Amino acid sequence: MTLLKAEHIAVADGATTILQPxxxxxxxxxxxxxxxxTGSGKSLLAQAxxxxxxxxxxxxxxxxxxxxILDAARAQDFRRLWGREIAVLPQEPWLSLDPLMRGAAxxxxxxxxxxxxxxxxxxxxxxxxxxHLGLAGAGDRYPHQLSGGMAQRVAIAAARAGGARIVIxxxxxxxxxxxxxxxVAELLLAELARGGGLMVITHDLALARRIGGRMIxxxxxxxxxxxQTATVMAAPREAYARDLIAADPESxxxxxxxxxxxxxxxxxxxxxxxxxxxxxxxxxLALAEGEILGVTGPSGCGKSTLGDTLLGLVMPVSGxxxxxxxxxxxxxxxxxxxxxxxxxxxxxxxxxxxxxxxxHGQTSNRIDQLLTRLRLSPSLLARxxxxxxxxxxxxLAVLRLLLTRPRFIFADEPTSRLDxxxxxxxxxxxxxxASQEGCALALVSHDTALVGKTADRVISLDSCPPAEDRTxxxxxxxxx
Amino acid sequence: xxxxxxxxxxxxxxxxxxxxxxxxxxxxxxxxxxxxxxxxPFAQSLMKALAGPDAAGPLGYDHLxxxxxxxxxxALRLSPAIAxxxxxxxxxxxxxxxTLAAGRGGWTDRMLTVLAxxxxxLPGLLLVLIVLAMVPGTAxxxxxxxxxxxxxxxxxxxxxxxxxxxxxxxxxASRLLGFGPVYIFRIHVWPEIAPMMLTAAAFGTATAxxxxxxxxxxxxxxxAPTPELGLMMVDxxxxxREAPLALLSxxxxxxxxxxxxxxxxxxxSA
Numbered sequence: 001m002t003l004l005k006a007e008h009i010a011v012a013d014g015a016t017t018i019l020q021p022x023x024x025x026x027x028x029x030x031x032x033x034x035x036x037x038t039g040s041g042k043s044l045l046a047q048a049x050x051x052x053x054x055x056x057x058x059x060x061x062x063x064x065x066x067x068x069i070l071d072a073a074r075a076q077d078f079r080r081l082w083g084r085e086i087a088v089l090p091q092e093p094w095l096s097l098d099p100l101m102r103g104a105a106x107x108x109x110x111x112x113x114x115x116x117x118x119x120x121x122x123x124x125x126x127x128x129x130x131x132h133l134g135l136a137g138a139g140d141r142y143p144h145q146l147s148g149g150m151a152q153r154v155a156i157a158a159a160r161a162g163g164a165r166i167v168i169x170x171x172x173x174x175x176x177x178x179x180x181x182x183x184v185a186e187l188l189l190a191e192l193a194r195g196g197g198l199m200v201i202t203h204d205l206a207l208a209r210r211i212g213g214r215m216i217x218x219x220x221x222x223x224x225x226x227x228q229t230a231t232v233m234a235a236p237r238e239a240y241a242r243d244l245i246a247a248d249p250e251s252x253x254x255x256x257x258x259x260x261x262x263x264x265x266x267x268x269x270x271x272x273x274x275x276x277x278x279x280x281x282x283x284x285l286a287l288a289e290g291e292i293l294g295v296t297g298p299s300g301c302g303k304s305t306l307g308d309t310l311l312g313l314v315m316p317v318s319g320x321x322x323x324x325x326x327x328x329x330x331x332x333x334x335x336x337x338x339x340x341x342x343x344x345x346x347x348x349x350x351x352x353x354x355x356x357x358x359x360h361g362q363t364s365n366r367i368d369q370l371l372t373r374l375r376l377s378p379s380l381l382a383r384x385x386x387x388x389x390x391x392x393x394x395x396l397a398v399l400r401l402l403l404t405r406p407r408f409i410f411a412d413e414p415t416s417r418l419d420x421x422x423x424x425x426x427x428x429x430x431x432x433x434a435s436q437e438g439c440a441l442a443l444v445s446h447d448t449a450l451v452g453k454t455a456d457r458v459i460s461l462d463s464c465p466p467a468e469d470r471t472x473x474x475x476x477x478x479x480x
Numbered sequence: 481x482x483x484x485x486x487x488x489x490x491x492x493x494x495x496x497x498x499x500x501x502x503x504x505x506x507x508x509x510x511x512x513x514x515x516x517x518x519x520x521p522f523a524q525s526l527m528k529a530l531a532g533p534d535a536a537g538p539l540g541y542d543h544l545x546x547x548x549x550x551x552x553x554x555a556l557r558l559s560p561a562i563a564x565x566x567x568x569x570x571x572x573x574x575x576x577x578x579t580l581a582a583g584r585g586g587w588t589d590r591m592l593t594v595l596a597x598x599x600x601x602l603p604g605l606l607l608v609l610i611v612l613a614m615v616p617g618t619a620x621x622x623x624x625x626x627x628x629x630x631x632x633x634x635x636x637x638x639x640x641x642x643x644x645x646x647x648x649x650x651x652x653a654s655r656l657l658g659f660g661p662v663y664i665f666r667i668h669v670w671p672e673i674a675p676m677m678l679t680a681a682a683f684g685t686a687t688a689x690x691x692x693x694x695x696x697x698x699x700x701x702x703x704a705p706t707p708e709l710g711l712m713m714v715d716x717x718x719x720x721r722e723a724p725l726a727l728l729s730x731x732x733x734x735x736x737x738x739x740x741x742x743x744x745x746x747x748x749s750a
Contacts, residue, residue, distance in 0.1 A: 355663070
């Protein structure tokens with residue numbers, strides 16, 4: 001049964017079309033995956049179908065839901081469908097739940113105000129919804145007392161309370177590690193099994209594979225490929241879809257081990273605390289030039305703390321870090337998860353890079369050479385960090401590090417905000433840098449496949465107990 | 481959801497424009513007025529007591545026959561000058577101490593915060609009065625007292641914003657790259673606090689002008705015969721029925737100046 005049919009949906013910003021006309025239909029019991037990189041227009045598509053486009057963008061096309069036909073250009077008509085027909089699963093649930101309301105009350109509120117039940121009935125329904133999702137005890141807790149997974153389930157219960165049959169999930173796994181990513185996929189599929197429609201928008205290939213159903217691949221506002229998810233992922237017909245799927249770390253080839261140089265850094269019996277909690281102890285490691293060390297583990301397990309300890313930004317509780325004598329402090333560098341946050345935001349990138357080059361006694365020729373080598377356009381230098389795409393900015397961040405002639409780079413989730421193709425480029429660049437510049441690299445990622453294919457050695461920090469689900473306290477999500 | 485950036489059209493900032501226009505108009509009157517119509521703010525002529533406007537005194541005369549126009553122009557030079565000097569001193573002190581507190585942390589931070597909080601607990605006007613009693617010279621006393629009251633606001637703003645900025649990954653990255661504190665202040669901290677400083681400076685100037693006028697009004701600030709906004713108002717108050725324009729002139733000028741400065745400061749959220 002077709003739950004939703006969207007025909008010739010297009011989005012324009014003034015005179016420029018940023019999403020070419022496309023049609024889709026959503027069947028009961030069959031998920032639809034919209035796959036695409038950042039800037040491909042996949043979120044715009046969802047917003048056009050829901051009538052929530054930002055001001056200034058105009059949609060055209062027709063959306064039919066059951067026997068109702070709506071004009072995508074008239075966004076206000078969609079308003080009464082929200083919650084009743086279409087539910088949107090928020091991206092980062094602990095940010096979208098009310099921090100001052102208990103879980104059950106948030107679900108009951110939706111039952112009362114959207115579905116129109118009386119107070120007692122709404123409370124009863126909320127309790128049974130939560131029990132159904134395996135959250136019987138969580139109704140009395142505030143969002144900060146819920147783990148990420150539990151918060152997500154409360155959010156989905158609240159989103160579905162209005163009786164919506166169609167769930168739209170926009171990047172539901174953004175910022176989650178692989179274990180929790182599978183939980184989210186299961187949760188979405190369980191909702192689907194209750195006889196609804198599901199539309200998942202993602203750039204996460206692993207999530208797409210788990211969700212299955214049908215798939216639409218978008219690029220630069222155009223449909224590149226459509227078909228059964230399993231078929232598209234196994235044998236993509238179009239070059240772009242092939243690239244996208246080949247960029248999944250699962251399908252990368254193993255990196256051959258490069259030549260090793262002099263030792264750079266050694267740590268012995270390290271232990272570190274964060275927020276009053278021991279995150280790791282008895283950790284020893286040594287790194288030589290050209291070597292790549294992988295660090296994995298679920299979020300909140302001290303991966304970033306390890307980096308800060310190795311770089312000397314925090315003191316270890318016990319143990320010692322020995323950096324190769326004779327190397328300047330600036331030979332030890334860090335690559336950040338969010339490159340936008342790592343650049344001075346009021347200064348153009350060119351000026352920041354020239355400052356760095358001047359400080360390290362290098363000419364701006366060297367910047368030009370590196371720009372060519374990192375396949376970056378010199379025109380980017382006139383922009384500020386906020387006006388450059390994540391992939392380009394991360395490459396510029398690598399360029400900035402190279403100006404200091406680093407011997408050790410701690411790359412803290414350098415690609416977790418990038419789409420697969422850009423991710424492969426950035427990781428390729430980093431491994432290339434390690435072997436060409438003779439630089440040791442510690443590569444942190446929650447993606448075990450990525451680390452496994454790239455690193456010479458892997459340290460897994462998941463031996464420490466993820467305290468969250470046991471104590472009910474969620475570690476603070478990484479600062480953005 | 482930031483797949484495609486939506487161009488934002490900055491709304492025309494009418495508030496700030498109006499504020500700037502008001503402040504410029506008042507200052508133009510103060511600086512240029514006496515050049516266009518020459519006269520002496522202190523010259524008395526009892527024949528003209530409470531007389532209406534004429535060519536030599538476009539705003540009429542007060543109870544001692546002094547030209548309101550020239551007294552007002554003089555008063556509008558005095559108060560803003562003291563206020564501006566106090567704001568510059570307070571801003572510099574607050575900026576330095578705030579950056580120091582945020583950068584050093586620990587005991588430095590704690591002592592400075594306690595000092596600022598202690599000053600905040602005293603009513604500002606009382607503090608100015610105490611300093612006025614201790615410092616010889618009224619203008620100097622106002623400058624010292626107002627600086628002492630105003631630096632707290634600059635200190636608190638600078639400390640809060642600088643702390644956040646210094647804890648950011650951008651600053652950590654710059655430090656790892658080898659940049660020193662001066663570069664970090666110039667490139668990371670200053671651009672964040674500069675707009676706040678300008679807002680706080682406009683508010684501070686308004687507060688200072690208000691304080692000088694308020695103390696003048698209760699006869700504990702500037703001494704007669706110095707033309708000062710508060711003194712002029714209280715001197716002319718008994719004659720409001722005979723010479724309403726004489727009383728209204730300093731009131732309107734003060735109101736326009738304070739409104740202009742407040743609008744210029746804009747809302748803090750903007």
